[in-house]
Amino acid sequence: MSEQAQFTIRVDQNKYLPVGGTEVHAIVTVEATGPLETVAQHAQAAEVIIIDTSTSMATERIGEARKAAMAAIDTLRDGVHFAIIAGTTKATMVYPHRKEMATMNAETRQAAKQAVSGLIADGGTAIGTWLRLAADLFEPYQGAIRHAILLTDGHNQHESAAQLDNALAYCQGKFVCDCRGVGTGWEVAELRKIASTLLGTVQDIPDAKDLEADFRAMAQQAMGKALADVALRIWTPQTAKIKFVKQVSPTIEDLTHRRVESGPQSGDYPTGAWGREVREYHVCIEVTPGGIGQEMRAGWVKLVQPDTGMQLAAGNILATWTDDPAQSTQINPRVAHYTGQAELANLIQEGLQAHREHDFATATARLGRARQIAEESGNEATAKLLDRVLDVDRATGTVRLKPIDRAAEIALDVGSVRTVRTRRDPDQG
C-alpha cells in the first residue's frame, strides 16, 4: 500500500553531562504526518457510546444527552461498528438490542437514533459495569480503532473503588475511552483515573447544552484515527534506570508505571490510537557515568505497533560527558519548558488539595505561584482558569483566593494537566 501514515521522532536534549553526571533528560516529539485522513477512511473502526441514565440525569440533561448521542451517531461513517449503552447500576444495550455491535448504514443509523430518543433517566451509577460491557463488545474487533465515549453526571456511588479498579484492569488495552462529566456532581479524580487507564481524555461540560457539539467533535476525532494500539518503546543500557516517562503535550500524563516489558532492556509505553497529531514526551533516564568524551546511547526511542511488529519511527537519547561547564550546564529550552509545565500542574493539584482541606494559606501560595508560571510560560488557558479562583492585585502582586465555586474548581482541576507547546520554537530562532 503506497498511502501510509508517516511518523517522525525528534529528540530535544542537552546531551552533555558533567563528569560523574547520571541524569539524562530529553523531550521526544512524535508527529504523525502523511495521508492520515485517507488511511483513517479505510481503517476498521469500532465505537461505543455510553450514556449515564441515572436518575440525576432526569432534567434537561437527558434530553441534551440524547441529542449528543445522535450527533455522534450522525458523525460515524458508514461501515463503522457501533453500539449504544445506557448506564445505571447495570449496563443496558440501547442499540443494537443484542450484546453485539451493529454496522453503520442508513438503516442502522436511523434505528440507533430512534432507540436513543427513547432513553429515560432512572437508576443508579455503576461505571465499572458499563465499561465491562463495552470491553466485551469490542472483543471481536482487535486491530480496529476501538474508541468509547463515556458520559456521566455523578460519581460511581453504586460500586466500590475496588470494583471500579477491577473493571479498569479488565478493560485496559481493550479500547480507548474519552470521559465527559456534565454538571458539577461528578468526581474529577474518578473520571481522570478511568481516562488515564484507558488512554483517553477528560473534559468538564458544565452546561448540558454543550454536549452535542462536544460529542460530534469526539466522534470526528475518533474517525480521524489512522492507527490503533501504538506504543513508545524505550531501550536503555543494562545498568540504566528509567526515572520517568511522561506525556507532556497536549496534556500531562505520567506513563512510567504503564511499562510493559518488550524485550531485553526494553519496555513499551502504550499511547493508544493516532490520527494527525503531535504528542510530546519527557523521558528521564539515570545512567552510569562514562568517561570524558565518551558517548552513550542512554535511550533508543521507537514508535511501534507491538501487535503487528511494525516500527514507525526511532530516535536516540544520548549522553556525553564533558569537563566543560559551558556545555554541561546548559538546559535544553524544551526540557526547561515542560519541566515548568509539570510544576504548574503539580502546584494546581496541591493548591486544590490544600483548599479541600481548608488550608487556605497553602492553597493561596500554590495557586498564586501557578498563576505566575502560567503567565510566564504563555499558558493562557490555565491562567484564565486560575483567574476564576484567584484575585491578583496587579500593583502589589498580592494574591487572594476568591470564594471557589464547584464549577470553577472542576474546570481548574481538569485543565491543570493541559500544557502549551513552547511559544517559540528554539530551533526557529
Add this chain to the structure above:
Amino acid sequence: MAAICPVCSLEGLPGERFCEECGTPLGATLCAACGAGAVDADGYCGRCGVRQPTGRDHSEIEFTAGAVRVAGVSDRGLRHSRNEDAMALTCAAVPAGPRAVPAPVAGWAAGDALPPAGHPPMPPAAAPDGAENAIIGVVCDGVSTSPRPDEASQTAADTAAGALAERLAAGLDPVAATHQATAAAAGAVAGLADAPSAAPACTPVSAGVDPAHVTIGWVGDSRAYWLSGPGSALLTLDDAGPGHMLTAWLGADAGEVVPHVRSFAPDGPGVVLVCSDGLWNYYPDPLALADAVPDAAADPLAAARTLVGMALQAGGRDNVTVLVIPFTGRR
C-alpha cells in the same frame, strides 16, 4: 559452530546467524567498553549503550619496509570528543644510489639544534633490483577552531603521503618532492572549504626517510624530532606566535602556503619521531623523548604506544599522534 549470544547468553544452534531469544547477531563485534554487549549497525553497544571508538579514536599502524619496522599511533586523548589528528605512513621504492645532501632551504633558522652536518654520506649498499626503500610518514593536526578539522587533517595526511611517495619513487629530489607534496595537500585542504570564512584547516608535518637522508617538511606547529642519544634534536621550528598562536596552516583561508623543508644526512643510526602537539606540549625536550624510548629503533610500535601513553598519563588534553621511523642507513 554454535555461538553463545553475547547479550542473553543463550547458546545458538550451528549455522544460526541471530539469537533465537533476543535477535542479537551471533558472532557480532563485542563492545569495547563493557566487553559483553554486541555492537549494532549504528555503532552503539546493545548492552551498555556506549558508542564504540571509531577507527580514529585510537588507531595504530605498523609495517616492515625492507629491514626496517615503522609504526604510528594516534589517540583521541582524554578531553576531546573526537580525534582531529590524522596520520599516514607508507613506503616507496626509490632509485638507489648516493645523492647529494640538498642544501638547507628557507624556513630553517640558524642556531636551531641540528645533528652535526657535513659528515660524508654513508657508503652505498647494493639494493635488490637497484631500488631502496624510502619511508614516508605524515602527521596532521586539525585546527579545532575551523569547521571539519578532522576531515582537513585526514585529507592533508593522505594527499601529502601519497604525493611524496609518488615523487620519491619517480626519483625526484626529496626536498623538491616535499615541497610539491605539501602544495598538493594545501590544494586538497583548500578544496574542502564551502567558503573562505568556513575553511577546514590543519597543520601538517611530513618525514621522508631514505637510506641516506631524512627530509622534513611542515606548516604550523606539528613537529619532528631526531632521537639518537645525546645527539637528539628538534628538527622543526613551530609557526607559532606567543601563547601557541598559530601563524601558518593549510586551509582555504591560509593564503599562499610556503612550507618549511629541511633535509640532512645522519651520520649514524637514529629514530625520526613525527608528532602532533598532543605529545610535545607535555614533552618538548628531545633528550627526554629519546630517554623515554631507548629501544624505539628495535620496536617502533612499542615506542609509539609508550609516548602516546605518556601524553595520556600527563592529562591527554589534546589528540595525540606519534610516528616512529627508524633510520638505519645503508647496511
